[in-house]
Amino acid sequence: MSDPFTTAQKGAIPEGVENVLRDTAHANGLPNSVYTDPEFLRTERDQVFARTWTALGFASDIQENGEVHPTHLLGIPLITLRDRQGEVRVFHNVCSHRGRQLVDQPMKVEAGLRCPYHSWHYGLDGTLKGTPHIGGMNCHSCEGFDKSQHGLKTVRSAVWCDIIFVNLDGEAEPFEEYIEPIMKRWEGFWGRSGPEELRPAAASDGQLTLDVQSNWKLAVENYCESYHLPWVHPALNSYSRLEDHYIVLDEDGESFAGQGTRVYNLAEVAGITMPKLSQWPQEREREAEYLSLYPNALIGLQADHFFVVLLEPISEQHTREHLRISYVGDAAVDDEHAAARESQLQAWTTVFEEDVTMVEGMQRGRASPGYTGGVFSPVQDIPTHHFHQWVARRLIGDGARRTETPREAASV
């Protein structure tokens, strides 16, 4: 299959992007147009989202083998499904014949996928199984047509902590390499087996969807920093104070940035008792970390739960946030722990709703010609700047040099 992303028209680089690559104290942020220009979002789709591992959805939403869901990434139609062996697979949602979108509605299938137009059908592994009457009435094959060459087009995918990641251009590093820096970072919390201990909570007490009138990048930026805590999250600041936070950067500079806290103690404040991750060290019980895994997964890890906010970009100024909370072991998602899960969900709902008005306010500010990227606190905004640099390097191209962040600042 030829790669549509390597041939995609490279959009003009917005003026001012190069200023992002200065050191944090002297850099400007990304210019307004990367938040407000609908054309730019298409450039971003092809140069940012398509070229790395992007969070697309949740494996637990595809419960049974044979379940098929149509979805899309910024207009590119995709199918996620669970095959006969229970593996999650992702395909381009388009029939190989005349290009009708193959699946319009979520469905459960027994025999595979059938195109409604001329009834070509495909196995759940994407192979083209049948081409009725292709060679004339009652002749289901024809000379020179090799079915094996016309199956569904597979999209590279991987599942980690229930999140389905996709790499559309097929050229990103192996998923294991992409996720390794996070696994390494969190090894001291949950060993190597933490993700396997997680169980996603049900929609009733483990999920929240928020529609935010802002560009997806502003949600990432807001999540990167704890600077705003005292003013935006007074309740959170009472059990996880700004002064007890530290910044976190991917030392290799490529996949994440965010913050951590040494004193997260909601469990004590709200009287929540939940099972803890088996490898979590007792003396680090109150530590927690909140990382933006680029481009669009905001993840949080505490001793007794993990969450992700998957950012679904809808338009340049509209993002749908999908919060999903996972707990530790089967018992944590049983009826007995329902009240604890509800308290936990309520606490995070408060926090994320408080963020919405700030993020939407930043989007409105991006309409101002009086703002040209702004500046960063060289102490508080290092992770935010790290993300800006990550975006800028992808727009400018591989040749863009990374600006080193001062070591002492990064290792707070």
Ligand code: FES
């Ligand atoms: S477009 Fe699908 S069978 Fe013809």
Ligand SMILES: [Fe+2]
């Ligand atoms: Fe916040």
